[in-house]
Amino acid sequence: MKKIYFFLVAIFAATMSFGQSPGDIIITEIMQNPSAVTDANGEYFEVYNTTAGIIDMNGWIIKDNGANSHTITNGGPLNIASGAYLVFGKNSTIAENGGVILDYASSSISLTNADDEIILETGGGLEIDRVDYDGGPNFPDPSGKSMELSTMAYTSSANDIGSNWAEGSSAYGDGDLGTPGAVNDNSAPLGIAGHKIKGFKISPNPSSDNFINITTANNTTKNVQVFDMLGKRVINQEINTILNISNLTTGIYVVKVTENSISATKRLVVK
Ligand SMILES: [Ca+2]
Ligand SMILES: [Ca+2]
Numbered sequence: 017m018k019k020i021y022f023f024l025v026a027i028f029a030a031t032m033s034f035g036q037s038p039g040d041i042i043i044t045e046i047m048q049n050p051s052a053v054t055d056a057n058g059e060y061f062e063v064y065n066t067t068a069g070i071i072d073m074n075g076w077i078i079k080d081n082g083a084n085s086h087t088i089t090n091g092g093p094l095n096i097a098s099g100a101y102l103v104f105g106k107n108s109t110i111a112e113n114g115g116v117i118l119d120y121a122s123s124s125i126s127l128t129n130a131d132d133e134i135i136l137e138t139g140g141g142l143e144i145d146r147v148d149y150d151g152g153p154n155f156p157d158p159s160g161k162s163m164e165l166s167t168m169a170y171t172s173s174a175n176d177i178g179s180n181w182a183e184g185s186s187a188y189g190d191g192d193l194g195t196p197g198a199v200n201d202n203s204a205p206l207g208i209a210g211h212k213i214k215g216f217k218i219s220p221n222p223s224s225d226n227f228i229n230i231t232t233a234n235n236t237t238k239n240v241q242v243f244d245m246l247g248k249r250v251i252n253q254e255i256n257t258i259l260n261i262s263n264l265t266t267g268i269y270v271v272k273v274t275e276n277s278i279s280a281t282k283r284l285v286v287k
């Protein structure tokens with residue numbers, strides 16, 4: 017009997033998550049400015065469960081850096097299965113919201129068209145994910161289309177980087193473009209925007225040196241920001257070519273270069 021009990025506990029533990037960690041749920045799509053219907057009806061955002069277990073989001077908090085804060089009150093569990101999506105919005109009536117099937121609605125979640133934040137916290141106040149979109153130049157700034165995270169960038173740190181987002185391209189409901197509740201159309205590789213800055217190269221990469229060379233066709237002064245895999249910015253400098261990385265520990269980083277108002281990202285491996 018004891019054996020069976022432990023077996024059942026093991027199965028339960030494998031399928032239910034008792035304690036959440038940052039990145040377990042990530043924000044994958046944002047419709048901040050619908051066209052087919054008003055913002056008050058048609059705004060939505062989508063989240064994705066990156067873990068192998070079911071996560072109950074009831075009691076979690078959706079907020080921004082401003083006045084928006086909403087505690088999810090579903091009258092029961094708000095479960096999201098492994099590898100599944102949930103869609104949050106303002107108005108759950110499909111005839112009014114542009115044709116989105118919402119999993120949860122609250123009129124107190126507002127998505128400003130310019131820059132805004134979506135922050136997900138557990139009921140205990142642990143931040144699980146956030147996206148600070150800037151309304152351009154780094155993030156797309158569409159109207160009548162959602163912003164979709166690349167499926168190659170489904171992590172809580174990669175979704176902080178604007179170039180990993182693209183405008184929705186599939187029509188849903190009343191004709192706006194997006195994929196609420198379904199896998200995103202955007203599957204651009206990480207750093208695809210690197211092609212926009214001509215000749216953008218990092219060498220050596222992987223690197224075990226104290227310095228790397230960041231070169232472009234123009235080779236004018238550029239702003240370089242380096243983010244670790246938790247999305248924390250660890251370097252922010254103006255350089256021409258040579259970047260001192262002696263303060264970086266072994267690991268994978270995302271290097272964001274802005275030159276002549278164009279931004280691009282590449283992965284950097286530090287050995
Ligand atoms: Ca809006
Ligand atoms: Ca807001």
Ligand SMILES: [Ca+2]
Binds near residue numbers: 145147171172175247
């Ligand atoms: Ca994030």
Ligand SMILES: [Ca+2]
Binds near residue numbers: 044045194198200
């Ligand atoms: Ca989607």
